[in-house]
Amino acid sequence: MAAVSSTSTIQLQDLERPPTPKDGSLLNTEGHRLGSEDDATGGLPAPTTTATVVQRWNHPSSNLFRVLSCFWSMLVSGANDAAYGALIPYLETYYNLTYIVVSLVFLSPFVGYVLSALLNNHIHLRWGQRGIAVLASACHMVAYVIVSQHPPYPALVVVFILAGFGNGLSDAGWNAYIGNMDHANEVLGFLHACYGAGGVISPLIATTMISKGNLGWWTFYYVMLGLAVIELTWCTTAFWTQTGAVYRETVRHSNSDSGTGLRTALFKRPYARVSWLSAFFLLAYVGTEVSLGGWIVQFMIQVRKADAFDSGMTSVGFWLGLTLGRIVLGFVTPRLGVKLAVAIYIPITMALELVFWLVPQFYVSAVAVALQGFFLGPFFPAVVVAATRLLPRHLHVSTIGFAAAFGGSGAAILPFAVGALAQAKGVQVLQPVILAFLGVMLGLWLCLPRIGDKRENDFESETHRHLSIFGWKKAFRFGIHQQANLERLQELGFLVALPVGFNLRIHTPPGYIRHRLIVIFATARRAAEQQIKNERRSQIPVIMVQLTEVEDEHFQSGQAGPIEDDAEFTDTDSEISADSDYDPRDESFAERIYALKDIVPPTTRGWISNKIDFGVSAVQNTWYYSSRTVWVVCATALMIGVPLATCWAEDQQLEGMEREFRMREAGGDALLAAGESQEGSTADQIGLALDRAEAKPAL
Known part of the structure; x- marks a missing residue:
């Protein structure tokens, strides 16, 4: 049969040219956050970029009420942390403690910070910012109720874990919330200025109540209880509508192609670099801040020979400088650039620390400490700004929560280490330790990536x-x-x-x-x-495309090879098994057992499978969280229980030695009295001196 062919011509039309952007539209283009996705053309950002909506602190109007509640919550946290340093001399006297034992009040909040780092992201996903507002405030309130009853010192140390947990929740939640706002550096400066304001009023009120009002140290926590009640009411009202569903919707767009949570922030590049550097920087910074604010009173009393009230005012000056620095330098830092500004502030702080250390004058030391607080003030807001600009939004809570918890460990470990060194070498070891940690902070800060503008x-x-x-x-x-x-x-x-x-x-x-x-x-x-x-x-x-249809000339020819009607013809279809070929005797026992599943309907099998998966997941989660709980309990026992047991044993040994010494003194006095007066035997005189009855013969 002759080949059949046909030809047709198709003209491809020109594509419609897209409109060229006008000059006026160029100024309306906005940049996008660092780390967002680029187009496929050489890794460059797309010509038209969707801008992320950035909220302002006063728009919508509900944000103003929420921001002010965050300010109040941070004021309570600052008052809580600064109270430790002002109360150390009075706790030492009231409980008859050594430097090492009294330093446990700095160590116990570390456990609370660790718990907050582990649970912060889960609380946000489950209950949203409403859960943070309720839990953080409730932890503060319960802790202050117990402390105001001046319990035994071991119970006091354990209760401060609860206060540390509340501080960790509020630190991460409110810093991440405000760090995503417009002009975050300035607003964060005011947020942490409120923390510093709490640090100012706390030693002032505590010192005045105890030294001037002759009240017990625990009466200060009645004031803290009132602040915590206001915090609970205000924050809960402000964030009541910010549920877990609202938070999940907020971070959904940021989490389109990557994981969420602490594991992603800590172990996935390039996020891990920012997370760990921020955490170690806050470890050194918060430890430096709390050590200076906590031990400065004792340093001024013992080394500079100042009285208790003036030394307490030195602590007030440090926290006041911290507050003013966060407000004033919060406007200077964006002008210089976050990274450059902090790189300038740290050497200035080191120079002031040298003045504080080497000039043995009380007033010079007081001014140097206040100026140190002024330049230390912007460090925490700067780290929060760096994290929010270098990381995607869905990692902000996890990263800031972990960094705050890590910094909280610095607030616990470094003052405790200073206390241990002060026990052995004297409280003057505070200065070289602070200077060394300032150098570590400078090195860590310079290792951070370049911090650009958010837009x-x-x-x-x-x-x-x-x-x-x-x-x-x-x-x-x-x-x-x-x-x-x-x-x-x-x-x-x-x-x-x-x-x-x-x-x-x-x-x-x-x-x-x-x-x-x-x-x-x-x-x-x-x-x-x-x-x-x-x-x-x-x-x-x-x-111009020409299509030619050509029919194969061999299409009508016969098939080469055996014909289907032949007896010996086979193909692959004949090898497929059918039910007629099935032999039950060839079926194994396992196959027969597996076939029993068909007795159960597919919907029922799916329901059972879901229940099994749920049970396995519940067991895995239970094991996961129980193992973490065991780890926290063991760490608490090692870090708090062992030092407590050691200190208790030392106290018992000292009490035994004092008792023996008093008995020897009493015996010596009795012997001298017996020599001067011959009334009664020597045994009778010793017995009377030791408050016992007169010696009588056995028979």
């Missing part, structure tokens, strides 16, 4: 870096050479940055120059990319 994309961040290091002219040349089509960029007005830069450099501050140049670079670059893509699409040629 910058990758290209803008790199331009920002060149502006900061080389100046705006070299940064401009960098922006030019990064593009593939220089002529196209010139046509689009990218070179307008040059005269604009000259004009801005003469008439405006450097910060505004940097901001405007970044906007010009970014908008021109996006417009260039979009126009180049549009031109490539419009240059698709018209292609």
Whole structure:
């Protein structure tokens, strides 16, 4: 049969050219958060980028009420932490404790911080910020009720674990909440200024009540109980609508392609670098802060020979400087850049620490301590800002919670270590320890990645870096050479940055120059990319395609090989088994048992399978959390129980030695009295001196 062919012609139409973005639309483009996804063109951000909605502290209006409640909660936390240092001399006298034993009040909150780090993200996912508000405030309130009853010292140490748990929850929750707001650096400065304000009023009130009012040290916790009741009412009312469902919806978009929780933040690159560096930095920082605020009173009393009230006012000055530093430097830090500003503050603090250490004058030491607090103030907000800018949003609570808990361990371990060293070498060891930890903080901070602005994309961040290091002219040349089509960029007005830069450099501050140049670079670059893509699409040629249909000339020919009707013809279909070929005797016992599943309907089997999976998951979760609980209990026993037992044994030994010494003194006095007076025997005189009855003969 002759071959059949046909030909048809199809004309491919030109693609419609997308509209070129107008000049006016360029200024409306906004950058995206660092670490967001880029397009496939060389890892560069897409020309049109969706901006993340950033809330303000006063918009919507409900945010103002919530932010103020966060401020109050941090004030309670600061008052709680600062009270330890002011109460140390009185606890030492009331319970008759040594330096090591009284230092346990710094160590016990560490356990609470660890528990908060493990449970913070789960509480957010389950109950949202409402759960944080209720649990943190309730922990404070219950702890203060017990402490106000001045229980035995071991019970006091255990109760402070509960207060540490509340502090850990509020630290992570409120820092992550405010760290995602617009102007986060400034608002976080006020947040931590409230923490410092609590640190100011707490030693002031405690010292005045005890030294001037002649009240017991535990009466101060009646004041703390009132603050905690206000915290519970205010925070619960403010965050009542912020349930777990609201929080899960908030982080859902950020968690589109990666895991969530503490494990991702700590063990997945590149998040792990930021998480661990932030945690170790806060470990050194919070330890330094609490050690200075906690031991400064004892240092001033013993080394500078000041009285108790003046020494307490020194602690007030430190916390007041911390508060003012967080407010004032909160506005300076964004102007300098977060990383550069902290890199400047740390050496200044080290210089002030040297003055405090080497100049043996009370007033010089008091001023140096207050200035140290001023420059230490912005460190915690700076770490929170760094974490929120370098990490995606769904990891903020986990990372900040872990870093705060790690920092809480610094607040427990470092003051305890200072107390142990003070027991052996004297309280003057405080200064070299603080200086060493300031050096560690500087090294850790310099290891963090570059911290750009929240609204910058990758290209803008790199331009920002060149502006900061080389100046705006070299940064401009960098922006030019990064593009593939220089002529196209010139046509689009990218070179307008040059005269604009000259004009801005003469008439405006450097910060505004940097901001405007970044906007010009970014908008021109996006417009260039979009126009180049549009031109490539419009240059698709018209292609004439000729299709020819050809029929195979061998299609009608016979099949080579055996014919299906032959007796010896076989194919693969004949080898497929059928029910007629099934022999039950070939079935194994296991196959017969497995076939019994068909007795149960599929829906019932699915229900049973789900229940089994739920049971296995429940057992795994129970084992997971119980093992962690056992670990916390064992760690608590090792870190608190062993020192307590050791100190109790030492106290018993000292009491025995004192009792023996008193008996020897009494015996010596009795012997002398017997020598002077011959009334009665020597045994009778000794018995009367030891408050016993007169010696009588046995018979």
